[in-house]
Amino acid sequence: MRFHRYRPRWVVAVFVALAGLTATILPQAGAAEVVPLAEHNGADCNVQNPGSPSSNSMLPDPFLSNDGSRITAASEWECRRAEIHEQAEQYAYGSKPAPPDSVTGTVSSNSITVNVSDNGRSSSFSASVSLPSGTGPFPAVIVYGGFGADTATIRNSGAAVISYDPFSVGREGTPRNNKQGAFYSIYGNTSSTGLLMAWAWGVSRIIDVIEQSGGNILSADATGVTGCSRYGKGAFVAGAFDQRIALTMPIESGTGGAPIWRGVNSESGAQSLGSAYGEQPWMGDAFGSYTGNPNGLPVDTHEIIGMVAPRGLLIMENPHIDWLAARSGSVAALGGAEVYKALGAEENITYWSAISDGNHCAVRNEWRAPLQNYIQAFLTGNGTPNGQMQIASNKAGNLSQWRNWTTPTLN
Template sequence: MITSSGRSTIRSTVVVLATAALAVAGTVTVVARTTTAEAAGSVLAASSVEDEGADCPVPSGSSTSTSRLPDPFRKIDGTRITSKADWRCRRAETRELAERTIYGQKPAKPATVTGTVSSSSITVNVSDQGRSSSFSASVQLPSGSGPFPAVVVLGSLGADTSTIRSAGVAIINYDPFAVGREGTPRNNKQGAFYSVYGSSSSTGLLMAWAWGVSRIIDVIEQSGGNILRADAMGVTGCSRYGKGAFVTGVFDQRIALTMPIESGSGGVGAFRAIASESGAQPLSSAYSEQPWLGDAFSSYTGNPNGLPVDTHQMVGMVAPRGLFIMDNPHVDWLGARSGSVAALGGAEVYKALGAGDNITYWSDVQDGTHCATRSEWRTPLQQHLQKFLLKTGNAAGTFRISSRKAGNLAEWRDWQTPTLTDGPTNPPTTPPTSGPTNPPTNPPTTPPTTAPTTPPPAGGGCSASVSVNQWTGGFVATVRVTAGSSPVNGWTVAMSLPSGVSVTNAWNANRSGNSGAVQFTNVSYNGSIPAGQSTEFGFQGTGTGTGLSPTCAGR
């Protein structure tokens, strides 16, 4: 049983007052402020507040144990959201359930936050509930004149800092142990967070580390923006710091770009999937190694199916902001297959919000060294910095899943992604809903091409359209199946593949044949399509995928 009486009184009060103050100034934007890049067609929605949904009431409710990933679009009361505007409060429900069962509570902004920002350091002083603490971080500026975007690097171990600085982005080296120290028992936690909220706080280290980054952003906001820009912040970390970077981006909507690396159990990897992934660090080990996760998670280390949420929903909580997940398929302990499952599940939230181009998952790497600086990630790192922090680029996100650790979302969900009715109106091409087991060896070099979309049939039946991401020697095709004026209760899509084209993998559909005349039929959960609605499946092929012309027959 999961119950809740609503958001924390302190958090709600702070956000309501902040919202009221913004309303007086005439600048409230419920979802996000508009940027130049967004006006150009991208959905780049970092917020001006830490938690947009803090004023949302979260009702009491219960969760049913399930081995499948929970439906991220289903509210606690059992109904599903139908509009993009509904996501704000659905996200708030997800947040509170995650705090209560996985991470522990992240308190609202302390009563007093002060500090300084210089070209070499940031100091942070906090005071709340009659207690105070302080910590600091070092700063490395790039060449040129500021103010600069900045990436917080947890533990000086994250994405390639030379690439970040050469792009014109500052580095903030943050020691998370100053805020939440490892090597301490759960009933005597130490660090700046626990000096304020008590050494016996049930909040785990990952959330304490995230709280510390949020306070750094508070100080940057107060500094006047002459050196660093609070509206262009990123966060990264690898291994345990990758766990912390992920949680930081999930729980502070001011962070425009989140970049966790090889975060393993307690990080991006879906808890339900980790429990069945051979060689992955067990949940009990991740819980007991350090007090990373909240104390309440002890009830779920042997029963992840009882969790009301899973990490695919944490991925979804980052949406529509930038998310670049980097994983290592060569070390079983890191659970990269479970990471791909969570990323694929969370990508469905991005897709529903019209922000599918804002998420990247990349585990197709050659070097198996833990936390290595990899050449495969250099270009996408530069592209993400340009797009989300510098606002000078618009590269699409991509999924490059290693065949060594490829997850299959179809095995983990029994829900479909809804078509939400409002919000961003320019959804870009989205990643496939299940990972190719044979990922491309080279990233796409040409933009996706889309066959002309045929209107739904006037009567019953269905229509099909296809979009293709092509690269040298291969492609991924995404096929949209749309019902006519009557519901469809099962469908078959047929297409003739050009000479030299062969299907190597398919997801969200069964297939008959790999070359020539190929047929795809629905799987158990996507055969029923309401009138006028759509579902999607995909496949990967060798050769050139241009000129595909699918036809659809419904039942």
């Protein structure tokens, strides 16, 4: 199945709407009607080759186009985003293939099946479904591994929970030259694409099947994604690389997730880039050349956050475990929030690391209210987002130390 391609009127409509949005803008006051989102709305943009990247210890300017000019209008963001998309694939995660030749499957009240064919090869996987009380169709949150997320609050807020086993799509414990799972059955076990992007591909195929299902059980235009720890890394990448995802909620994602790559190697106690790259083939193979020299990367995670903008983003981090690099995470959030600010969507991003419980992947009282608020704003359509920056004082990064660019007012 193939999806809608980007049309300029979508860009214009999105940035005049300051209310919450799903895969289409929610019908709230001030919102504009738009055509449905696609997996990658900037796929038709003419992305210029910027040449070999130069070393830069500061965070790259998210508003600086490959041709050396800075964008000045909101209508230019989609193609600038496409440039970041391509750099992130090439240098960090590996390629996410275009939508496959065929995606079929079923949606029931307790399961989703997915069958994919592309390039003459096929694979299948499934996910379980848990519906909230009430009458559907329901929005849904795809929960990586069924682990670490506050699934009770998700359901109580009116959204279904789709429990997704990412290992069925990209298995951990495999060498880089013999990757396994549904993604690699189609694209080859020596693919240079890392597990995080393979898992994101699986999320996109689940959304394909929901779209095909007719919307009797699950809404085709209101999907979120979440997960904790390695699954938080996965949720972060999935939300960045599929613009149909209305709400992205990574939890304690650590190195390889939200924290800036330029910061983690020097953050006391944080997992290094080399350690994260070697622990599992999460990142794309090309990233291995930069684990000791992240300054050579032309992209960083504040721009991956920018790829999510202006859609809903709730980043939850744990400052009590040094390994998780929460200080670098706060810098990423502050930097990415500048993209939201430029697009007039500051309320659509929340970062929360001010928590009392230091246990890894615990369900926390501090996160319950923002979780409910964002589900209501971006999935059920009966709320307004209340963006916040609740940063733990012991892991508070300083964005001014990491940037030499300013945030434009995009016309």
